[in-house]
Amino acid sequence: MINRLPLLLLLNALGLALFFSWYLPVNHGFWFNIDATLFHFFNNELVKSQTFLTLIAITNNRAFDGISLLAMGALFSWFWLREDGAGRRRLVLMGIVMLLCAVVINQLGHLIPVVHASPTLFFTDIHRVSELLHFPTKDASSDSFPGDHGLMLLIFTGFMLRYFGGRAFFIAAAIFFIFSSPRIMIGAHWFTDVYVGSLSIALVGLPWVLLTPISDRLISILNRTLPGKYKASR
Numbered sequence: 011m012i013n014r015l016p017l018l019l020l021l022n023a024l025g026l027a028l029f030f031s032w033y034l035p036v037n038h039g040f041w042f043n044i045d046a047t048l049f050h051f052f053n054n055e056l057v058k059s060q061t062f063l064t065l066i067a068i069t070n071n072r073a074f075d076g077i078s079l080l081a082m083g084a085l086f087s088w089f090w091l092r093e094d095g096a097g098r099r100r101l102v103l104m105g106i107v108m109l110l111c112a113v114v115i116n117q118l119g120h121l122i123p124v125v126h127a128s129p130t131l132f133f134t135d136i137h138r139v140s141e142l143l144h145f146p147t148k149d150a151s152s153d154s155f156p157g158d159h160g161l162m163l164l165i166f167t168g169f170m171l172r173y174f175g176g177r178a179f180f181i182a183a184a185i186f187f188i189f190s191s192p193r194i195m196i197g198a199h200w201f202t203d204v205y206v207g208s209l210s211i212a213l214v215g216l217p218w219v220l221l222t223p224i225s226d227r228l229i230s231i232l233n234r235t236l237p238g239k240y241k242a243s244r
Contacts, residue, residue, distance in 0.1 A: 014221040021221075025213025032206045033124070045200045049129040052195045056137045067139050067147040069192035075159070078189035082166050085181055089174055095239065103232045104173060110228070111219050112165045119156050119211040126155035130197035139196055147196070154199045156207025160190040164212040172220040 032041045056063050068074060090101050128151040130138055139149045163186040171179035190208075193199040219225050 018217040018221045021213050021217045025210040028206055028213065029210035032202055038202070041202050041206065045129065045202055046133075048194065048201050049133070049197055050136075053129075053136050053197060056139060056142060063139065063142055064145075066192060066196050067143050067145045070139070070147045070149065070196045070198065071145070072148070074192070075189075078159075078163070078185065081185045081189070082163075082182070085170065085178065085185070089178070099238055100229060100233060103229045103236070104169070104225075106232060107225055107228045108165065108169045111169075111216075111225070112162050115165060115211060115215040115219075116158060116161055118215060119161060119207075122156070122211075124155050124207075125153050126200070126203070127152055128154040128198050128203075129200055136197070148193075148198050149196045151198050154203045156211055157190065157193060157199045157204040158208075159193060160186070160199075160204035160208035161211055163190055164208055165216060168212060168216045168220055169225075172225070 032038050035041075038045070052066075056066065086101070086105065090098055093101060130136060130150040131152065139145075139147050163182075167179060167182040167186050170182040190204050194201050194204060
């Protein structure tokens with residue numbers, strides 16, 4: 011814990027600096043230009059290509075979220091299949107702790123006093139996928155900050171780095187990028203909802219779980235208390 015304290019504090023400082031660089035300036039400073047430029051670029055592309063329009067609609071359908079779960083599950087399973095019985099039990103318990111951590115950090119993140127409508131509700135004279143195609147898709151949110159989907163993916167990425175190392179981290183980071191991007195491209199989220207909101211919350215909250223004994227102790231407690239063939243002895 012003591013050895014990791016400088017890294018923990020550094021990550022917290024980076025998260026806070028990232029958030030306040032967006033929160034404090036009038037109209038969010040330079041971040042707004044980045045947000046607006048990206049939104050209008052992708053929004054204009056919607057009417058240039060029917061293929062792009064259809065792809066964006068499909069990747070923002072609720073069912074597509076299941077594919078992101080499958081991608082995370084496939085990465086997790088790759089490690090699970092290489093363990094013995096006791097190791098598999100421990101990985102399942104680690105997954106439970108990860109879900110609990112995700113719920114707590116997400117709820118704490120929503121305590122931030124920010125109400126930020128998505129760009130499709132902020133700008134006028136823009137294109138909305140739900141109006142261009144008769145297809146169920148998410149292209150707007152009355153409160154898009156922080157990006158919940160992006161935060162969940164970042165928490166998964168953090169756990170992969172902590173328990174499985176660099177290769178798993180880079181694969182998880184790719185999953186995060188691939189599956190968080192459609193929300194930004196359709197205009198349901200600003201770029202900063204994910205890369206400021208979700209990332210800053212992850213940088214502040216996640217190190218207190220992964221760089222302290224908290225996650226390991228929770229796994230050990232569950233391993234000793236939950237029933238099962240490979241239950242650890244007290």
